[in-house]
Amino acid sequence: MTHTETVITVSHLYKKFGKFTANDDLNFEVYRGEIFGFLGANGAGKTTAMRILCGLSSPTSGTAMVAGYNVAEQPELVKRNIGYMSQKFSLYEDLTIWENMRLYAGIYGVTGKAFRDRAENLLSELHFLNHRHELIAGLSLGWKQKLAFTVALIHRPAIVFLDEPTGGVDPVTRRQFWEMIYEAAHQGTTIFVTTHYMDEAEYCDRITIMADGKIKALDTPGNLKASMGVETMNEVFVGLTR
Numbered sequence: 001m002t003h004t005e006t007v008i009t010v011s012h013l014y015k016k017f018g019k020f021t022a023n024d025d026l027n028f029e030v031y032r033g034e035i036f037g038f039l040g041a042n043g044a045g046k047t048t049a050m051r052i053l054c055g056l057s058s059p060t061s062g063t064a065m066v067a068g069y070n071v072a073e074q075p076e077l078v079k080r081n082i083g084y085m086s087q088k089f090s091l092y093e094d095l096t097i098w099e100n101m102r103l104y105a106g107i108y109g110v111t112g113k114a115f116r117d118r119a120e121n122l123l124s125e126l127h128f129l130n131h132r133h134e135l136i137a138g139l140s141l142g143w144k145q146k147l148a149f150t151v152a153l154i155h156r157p158a159i160v161f162l163d164e165p166t167g168g169v170d171p172v173t174r175r176q177f178w179e180m181i182y183e184a185a186h187q188g189t190t191i192f193v194t195t196h197y198m199d200e201a202e203y204c205d206r207i208t209i210m211a212d213g214k215i216k217a218l219d220t221p222g223n224l225k226a227s228m229g230v231e232t233m234n235e236v237f238v239g240l241t242r
């Protein structure tokens, strides 16, 4: 796969909380249609960086351009052009699937026929259109996560940020979730994903490994393994973060 168009540019990005440096001089680019993985031990600074890229928090210094906008100066335009899904940000349990989709689409101005066509199309791909009037509360965690990802795509964002999207679900459901990720990337959506699962790291086009607020390595899974002379991403991760 060749990637030419840059959709995220991060340059000398720092985030400090008092004297503590949570993001320490981050520099990287992400390309259109790429699946970009963000790995690191607990507390490495992944969520802090992702929140800055989503326009939810300002950098202390440095710049980040996301979907053509400066995150510090144009956070509202950043938010309109991205999708976001985290384990904490989920769907409304007491609304139906369809009501959740209509609610989120409406926030982005996708209404009427445009909404119905888009929502029907997304649910059909999941083979879940017949379930659209069911309450979220009655669904399994795996279905909730797949639907949350679908909802994050409803306004056709250039980039989707996924913060540990598959935590707590079984391997078969995680595999299905990753098939959805591949399909979205294939259609040109950039995927920026944090994970603690090393098998998921293998599915990414490129991987960033963070420790103590810094980027320790950034390359394809194959190149990372080759450069360290190891067989698995687990060994790469342990070697760089211990």
Ligand SMILES: Nc1ncnc2c1ncn2[C@@H]1O[C@H](COP(=O)(O)OP(=O)(O)OP(=O)(O)O)[C@@H](O)[C@H]1O
Residues within 6 Å of the ligand: 017, 020, 022, 040, 041, 042, 043, 044, 045, 046, 047, 048, 049
């Ligand atoms: N608002 C804040 N005020 C003070 N310290 C913070 C704040 N937010 C994050 N931190 C600290 O910054 C560090 C990085 O946190 P962050 O949540 O980015 O890590 P992470 O890599 O996402 O970890 P995890 O894998 O556990 O989600 C942690 O030590 C955390 O305690």
